[in-house]
Amino acid sequence: MTQSTFLDLVQQSLSAETAAEFERRVDDQSARLREAISAGDLDSPDFGVGMELEVYAVDDEATLTRLPKSVFEADCEKELGLHNAELNTSPDPLTAAGIEAQADKLRASVESTRAAARDAGCEIVLDAMWSVPPAEGTAAYFGDVDRENGVLVANNMAHSPRYSAIDTAILDECDGSVSLSVPGAEVSVPTILVESLTSSIQPHLQLPDTETFPDAYNAAIATLGPVLALSTNSPLLPVDCYDVDDPETLLDDTHHELRIDAFEEPINGAWEKVRFPDKLDEPTDVVDLLVADPTVAPFLREWLVEEPRETFADEFWELDHKRGTYWRWLRAVTGGQPVGDGDDRSIRIEYRPIPTQPTVDDIVGLQCLVTGLVRGLLAADHPVKNLDGAAAEAAFYNAVRDGVDAELRWLTVDGEETTDSSVIYAELFEYARRGLREQGVGEETISRYLDPIEARWDRRYTPSQWKLDWVRAALDDGQPFAEAVREMQQAYIEQSSTGTPFAEWDAPVGRHR
DSSP states (O other), X not given: OOHHHHHHHHHHXXXXXXXXXXXXXXXXXXXXXXXXXXXTTTOOSSOXXXXXXXXXXXXXXXXXXXXXXXXXXXXXXXXXXXXXEEEEEEEEESXXXXXXXXXXXXXXXXXXXXXXXXXXXXXXXXXXXXOSOOTTOHHHHHHOEEEETTEEEETTBOSOHHHHHHHHHHHHHTTTOEEEEETTEEEEESSGGGGGGBOBEEEEEEESOGGGHHHHHHHHHHHHHHHHHHHOOBOOOOGGGOOOSOHHHHHHHSOSBHHHHHHHHHHHTTOSOSBOOOOOSSTTHHHHHHHHSOXXXXXXXXXXXXXXXXXXXXXXXXXXXXXXXXXXXXXXXXXXXOOTTOOSOOEEEEEOOOBOOSSHHHHHHXXXXXXXXXXXXXXXXXXXXXXXXXXXXXXXXXXXHHGGGOOOOEEOTTSOEEOOHHHHHHHHHXXXXXXXXXXXXXXXXXXXXXXXXXXXXHHTOOXXXXXXXXXXXXXXXXXXXXXXXXXXXXXXXXXXHTTOOGGGOOOOOSOOO
């Protein structure tokens, strides 16, 4: 794509004429999708699972670095920043064989991407947030932007007219800068590329029966806080974002999951688009909530796709494009790759708050926890689906701040509201195991993937706590804050690359070399 074509597409996206035509198509497509959902056209043969994994690249000193183009010839795709990559697994049935297929595909994809990166002189990291800035510094990296004919071009962002159109629209709405305010740091930058601080995993669960989708979705909303509390992995921004005299106080005050802050605050300076999900009453609510969300950077199908419409998803191209900026921590997705004997007439839950985990086994373990849990709660008709939305939201943001020590909210199987985490996690793992058994998954597979995640609760220990403990230990040994963070990051990368599940990592005592 030439630069003139790139700029033309962005300018077309930002025009009033495009906005009007885009909304006309969205209205038409949403009406047809409501009819398809109501008719049961999105029912599938069985439950299915898939996964998205985001990673970033560093050099041999744990310093953030850009990925060469050669890496993308491996089994990965470009993401927002030039240092980012995304790995995906095609979906499989939620069975023992399907889980192992997911694990095998994910391992193969990570290994091939790592090999390509190492050939190019860098390292792929399974991590939720980079804390060692690039050589030029975080402010300079994010501040490398140009304006061409009214279009914002962030030079360290993947060269995508869609990304640039979103960036331009949001920065224009925010008077030229977006900001992030967290304990110890005030960050202001001229691009939404600040979101590339973060990396996530996104388990997908395809539902076979559209009528039961609201119950499954509402149950999933109730799990967001407890699941995030077990998986926190981003307690520190890049170290040059901080201006603190007392790093110990910073370590005490920081949020365990800064990824949520880093994604919400910059975007929400323009519109409140990144937020906790709403509960559903009817299956068609997934369409209504999407349509009501503010549109950002509309594109028309013919600008990018020349082939005739052949699939179910093609019929709803503009509506699906709008979903790309429907930023909720849980969202519904219609269409997609077929699972088993099904087709792309499907509906799935996309579970979005989980930060990237240290190893593939940890990632698959959380995939099993999420999908098994929603399946088990649905099979039991568990009352937690009726948990008040405000209570579920409070639990979620408590987990953002306090990790595994957060005050959570839950409705027990007897319908009693509780904040007792021991009760909550007992049910969480009970129903996750039940859901996997409902799908014929054997005890060996269940134990392999769920036991290490449950061990985090037993130890009251998560990756974010490990990182904070490492930095504290290095400070106690006399290291300056910046060097303590770099040593922590190097140790994390080394430990992660072994593939040893996090539950088997030792808590830091003094600096590991």
